[in-house]
Amino acid sequence: MIRREFLKAASTAVGAATLAPWLLEREAAAAAEVDAVKSALAEAALTRARVLGASYADIRINRYRSESITTREQQVQNVARSQDFGFGIRVLVNGAWGFAASSVVTADEVRRVAQVAVDIARANAAFQRKRVTLAPVDSVTANWKSAFEKDPFDVPLDDKIELLLALNAIAMKTTGVSFVNSSMAWVNEQRFLATSEGSRIEQYLIRGQPQFNVTAVNRESGDFQTRRSFGGPQARGYEYMEKYPWKAEVQQAADEAVAKLKATPVEPGRYDLVIHPTNLWLTIHESCGHSTELDRALWWEADYAGTSFLTPDQAGKLRFGSPLVNIVADRVQTTGLATVAYDDDGVPAQRWYLVKDGIFVDWQTTRDLAPLIGRKTSYGCLNADSWGSVPFARMPNVSLEPGAQDTSLDELVAGVEKGILIYGDGSWSIDQQRYNFQFGGQTFWEISKGKVAGMMRDVAYQSRSTDFWGACDALGGRSTYQLNGSFVDGKGEPGQVGVVSHGCPAARFRQINVLNTSVSMT
Amino acid sequence: MLLTEAASREITRKVLGSVTADDAVVTVDSLDYSHLRFAANTFLTSGRREGVSVRVTTWIGRRRGSASTTDVSDAALKQAVEDAQAFAKLSPIDVEYLPSLSQQTYKPGGGYVDATARVDLPARARQISEAIAQSEKVKVVGAGFHQARLTARASATAHGNFHYERESLVGLGMTARTPDGAGSGYFSRNHFDVARLDTARIAREAIRRASDSRGARMLPAGAYPVILEAQAVADLLDSGGMSFDARNADEGRSVFSLPGGATRVGTRLFDPRVNIVSDPWRPELSKFTAADDGLPAQTMYLVRNGMVESLRYTRFWAQQKNRQPSGPLALILEPSTPGVSVDEMIRTAKRALLVTRFFYIRTVDPRSASVTGLTRDGVWYVEDGEIKYPVRNFRFNQSIVLMLGPGNVDQIGVPERVASSEGGIDPLLVPALRLNAFNFTSQSDAV
Numbered sequence: 001m002i003r004r005e006f007l008k009a010a011s012t013a014v015g016a017a018t019l020a021p022w023l024l025e026r027e028a029a030a031a032a033e034v035d036a037v038k039s040a041l042a043e044a045a046l047t048r049a050r051v052l053g054a055s056y057a058d059i060r061i062n063r064y065r066s067e068s069i070t071t072r073e074q075q076v077q078n079v080a081r082s083q084d085f086g087f088g089i090r091v092l093v094n095g096a097w098g099f100a101a102s103s104v105v106t107a108d109e110v111r112r113v114a115q116v117a118v119d120i121a122r123a124n125a126a127f128q129r130k131r132v133t134l135a136p137v138d139s140v141t142a143n144w145k146s147a148f149e150k151d152p153f154d155v156p157l158d159d160k161i162e163l164l165l166a167l168n169a170i171a172m173k174t175t176g177v178s179f180v181n182s183s184m185a186w187v188n189e190q191r192f193l194a195t196s197e198g199s200r201i202e203q204y205l206i207r208g209q210p211q212f213n214v215t216a217v218n219r220e221s222g223d224f225q226t227r228r229s230f231g232g233p234q235a236r237g238y239e240y241m242e243k244y245p246w247k248a249e250v251q252q253a254a255d256e257a258v259a260k261l262k263a264t265p266v267e268p269g270r271y272d273l274v275i276h277p278t279n280l281w282l283t284i285h286e287s288c289g290h291s292t293e294l295d296r297a298l299w300w301e302a303d304y305a306g307t308s309f310l311t312p313d314q315a316g317k318l319r320f321g322s323p324l325v326n327i328v329a330d331r332v333q334t335t336g337l338a339t340v341a342y343d344d345d346g347v348p349a350q351r352w353y354l355v356k357d358g359i360f361v362d363w364q365t366t367r368d369l370a371p372l373i374g375r376k377t378s379y380g381c382l383n384a385d386s387w388g389s390v391p392f393a394r395m396p397n398v399s400l401e402p403g404a405q406d407t408s409l410d411e412l413v414a415g416v417e418k419g420i421l422i423y424g425d426g427s428w429s430i431d432q433q434r435y436n437f438q439f440g441g442q443t444f445w446e447i448s449k450g451k452v453a454g455m456m457r458d459v460a461y462q463s464r465s466t467d468f469w470g471a472c473d474a475l476g477g478r479s480t481y482q483l484n485g486s487f488v489d490g491k492g493e494p495g496q497v498g499v500v501s502h503g504c505p506a507a508r509f510r511q512i513n514v515l516n517t518s519v520s521m522t
Numbered sequence: 523m524l525l526t527e528a529a530s531r532e533i534t535r536k537v538l539g540s541v542t543a544d545d546a547v548v549t550v551d552s553l554d555y556s557h558l559r560f561a562a563n564t565f566l567t568s569g570r571r572e573g574v575s576v577r578v579t580t581w582i583g584r585r586r587g588s589a590s591t592t593d594v595s596d597a598a599l600k601q602a603v604e605d606a607q608a609f610a611k612l613s614p615i616d617v618e619y620l621p622s623l624s625q626q627t628y629k630p631g632g633g634y635v636d637a638t639a640r641v642d643l644p645a646r647a648r649q650i651s652e653a654i655a656q657s658e659k660v661k662v663v664g665a666g667f668h669q670a671r672l673t674a675r676a677s678a679t680a681h682g683n684f685h686y687e688r689e690s691l692v693g694l695g696m697t698a699r700t701p702d703g704a705g706s707g708y709f710s711r712n713h714f715d716v717a718r719l720d721t722a723r724i725a726r727e728a729i730r731r732a733s734d735s736r737g738a739r740m741l742p743a744g745a746y747p748v749i750l751e752a753q754a755v756a757d758l759l760d761s762g763g764m765s766f767d768a769r770n771a772d773e774g775r776s777v778f779s780l781p782g783g784a785t786r787v788g789t790r791l792f793d794p795r796v797n798i799v800s801d802p803w804r805p806e807l808s809k810f811t812a813a814d815d816g817l818p819a820q821t822m823y824l825v826r827n828g829m830v831e832s833l834r835y836t837r838f839w840a841q842q843k844n845r846q847p848s849g850p851l852a853l854i855l856e857p858s859t860p861g862v863s864v865d866e867m868i869r870t871a872k873r874a875l876l877v878t879r880f881f882y883i884r885t886v887d888p889r890s891a892s893v894t895g896l897t898r899d900g901v902w903y904v905e906d907g908e909i910k911y912p913v914r915n916f917r918f919n920q921s922i923v924l925m926l927g928p929g930n931v932d933q934i935g936v937p938e939r940v941a942s943s944e945g946g947i948d949p950l951l952v953p954a955l956r957l958n959a960f961n962f963t964s965q966s967d968a969v
Contacts (some may be wrong), residue, residue, distance in 0.1 A: 099569030
């Protein structure tokens with residue numbers, strides 16, 4: 001049954017059916033009562049930790065709501081909502097960390113779990129070689145909400161399903177399109193942090209990841225091509241679905257997926273690249289965002305995500321890129337996925353340079369990292385992806401500043417004799433020290449004598465981070481700046497998933513190595 | 523808190539007891555997880571997490587809705603059911619709906635050992651401290667991760683099926699680096715039986731490889747014969763670059779699709795000695811034997827003697843194609859001929875690069891199951907039967923299918939239990955491989 005018929009049937013059969021209120025909504029109606037409950041639990045946990053010998057303790061009592069809808073062609077594959085509620089306690093005992101968490105949120109349980117955390121810290125402290133020290137932070141009481149206009153959890157399911165199926169229908173009407181998938185995922189984090197130093201911080205965050213992927217299959221030749229959406233995840237509410245041109249984009253995606261089947265395979269070699277923000281954000285993430293994580297540079301991530309080609313002694317000295325390149329870290333950009341008021345240490349959100357005029361200048365830090373390079377304060381990068389995860393250093397939003405002139409994309413293209421214009425992120429891979437990378441994309445356009453000449457395919461660009469950023473010879477202006485990002489940035493042991501945004505203008509890079517990624521199976 | 527079978531069953535009884543929908547599936551997952559992380563020769567973080575998660579999926583008039591909760595109070599469970607049923611009423615008809623399973627027959631797995639459930643905190647701290655002491659003794663810098671995980675899963679359906687099983691797992695991975703950053707080595711193993719986890723061996727291997735990787739030389743990019751240790755093979759096979767999903771193949775969007783609409787089932791795509799089997803009961807593997815909807819696993823050959831024998835079917839797609847549904851996969855790559863040790867592969871190699879592991883593997887072209895990634899933590903040049911010197915890292919671009927194809931596989935080792943080194947914990951059984959060609963497409967400065 002197609003969607004329109006369903007709505008008619010539903011209105012008679014179901015009437016004004018509404019979702020039963022969540023436990024949270026019922027609790028939220030008595031907000032003061034909720035705050036009192038959490039504060040009492042925090043007091044029980046922190047007091048217990050102190051009595052047991054912790055020199056520092058904090059407790060996060062967090063609730064996460066998520067909703068996802070996945071569709072393909074004209075069917076809904078799944079509609080799911082989940083909520084996840086629990087607490088995690090961190091303690092410092094004799095200079096060693098201990099952490100424990102539970103989904104049973106009661107006073108008896110927080111006291112028991114505080115004991116578990118202290119036992120873990122004490123067992124490890126016996127063998128600890130270097131004591132943890134924390135950079136100071138002022139204690140604060142605060143309540144904050146992220147900048148959204150429409151809470152997606154208040155939007156009827158019907159509306160969301162109708163929009164996704166409408167996008168699919170647009171794609172499927174295009175001759176040559178064989179399949180389409182579309183989805184929406186929404187997350188609400190309700191954070192409560194209390195520290196033994198006196199901070200009490202509540203934060204309410206909303207973020208969403210709508211996306212689609214169109215596939216065109218040539219059954220005769222066995223070839224297939226895809227084109228994924230350019231609109232990326234953002235810390236926005238449902239207004240994102242209403243204000244971004246999703247319908248126009250899916251039509252363009254359908255046309256381009258079909259066109260890719262006939263596009264010209266790229267000849268490997270060196271090209272000038274003009275890279276759109278919908279692709280460049282990922283290169284920034286991998287080569288700039290991760291290389292400037294101080295814990296990586298101190299070899300704390302050596303067993304998993306790796307280290308960095310940057311070392312502490314290079315701050316202020318190493319040439320990272322051309323003098324045009326200014327890379328900014330922040331947790332304040334309005335719709336940034338990593339934007340908060342306070343991190344999980346209670347450090348206020350800030351903005352600072354990582355690369356200035358092409359020179360590497362600074363790091364991402366937390367309260368326990370900052371003292372290791374002689375800093376007196378933290379930049380506020382501590383984060384955990386769940387109440388049950390140990391907070392550790394996570395990437396803030398990391399962005400490339402636009403050029404001083406408002407140079408357009410066309411003007412960047414006009415300065416290229418032989419090159420490729422790249423849109424959308426594709427495959428990605430970078431080595432464990434963030435030197436050698438290779439990135440694909442969604443669509444590739446040949447540039448010839450300053451003009452876009454035709455579609456190409458099977459393109460990936462490969463370079464070395466400082467060579468790449470050193471080859472940047474022009475930046476788009478403010479009007480080309482866009483924010484994109486990731487819902488699934490992996491790091492840490494045990495592994496955690498971070499969310500992070502990257503803003504950038506379009507930019508031009510000279511003489512970058514380009515591969516043809518196609519492999520014949522015959 | 524790991525739920526017993528009785529406690530899990532009680533939760534499913536309560537949930538199904540409040541369901542008024544036409545059909546329902548409930549899963550109850552419980553977890554007890556602890557870890558100790560160390561780096562720069564010191565302890566970093568250490569913690570323990572316990573939790574329960576209940577998910578209920580309901581169908582009303584073939585319309586599906588799903589909700590989950592971590593609160594197992596009666597009120598919260600009832601609320602989850604109400605939410606799932608409310609979503610179902612608002613959803614369109616699920617055209618791929620199949621009735622939930624009636625009582626199935628399960629062959630028990632063997633992957634739970636009580637002793638693993640009782641990892642002693644001071645003993646673990648001491649073991650890690652000893653690994654760090656070994657690093658300090660030979661002047662390398664150790665980093666690593668010890669984890670112990672107990673999971674229990676129960677699923678029940680409105681049509682009377684119930685299944686419960688639990689799994690224990692303990693593992694240690696370690697990376698050792700020379701202080702000048704010029705050498706790095708890695709080793710990792712896990713097991714469901716803590717008595718089978720040799721933490722001293724893991725530390726020894728990581729430290730040895732770090733020391734042996736000092737003074738690495740840069741070689742030009744190109745296609746090289748390689749000896750891939752089991753870790754490197756596990757990294758490739760677990761990367762997702764080669765999917766055995768039947769529906770994708772039938773829809774023409776897989777490496778197993780053929781022009782004209784057929785699939786490669788029945789074709790010899792791989793070397794005749796290559797077998798890829800799914801068997802969660804293999805003693806060294808011992809993985810979960812049912813999917814979270816209760817569908818039992820089965821032993822099945824995906825590739826037999828190089829021939830693509832079967833692909834993986836969901837219940838819906840199996841019904842569409844008149845095939846058996848597959849259940850969860852537990853992958854084993856094993857040879858048809860006796861396996862050869864890595865030492866033997868080295869001894870009989872004229873020229874090869876010995877590779878410890880791969881990193882950051884991502885799909886580049888699904889039409890050929892081509893992936894890109896990098897070597898890491900140990901590459902050595904082998905010539906005339908001897909390891910000659912360490913080599914700097916490379917980026918590769920390689921089709922997994924062509925890598926295992928006829929004419930490219932030289933020797934196959936004895937399968938061993940290894941998990942992917944990129945954050946993986948679930949093991950595979952894979953051997954080392956000696957291959958005639960592997961494509962290294964650029965050099966990497968990274969150590």
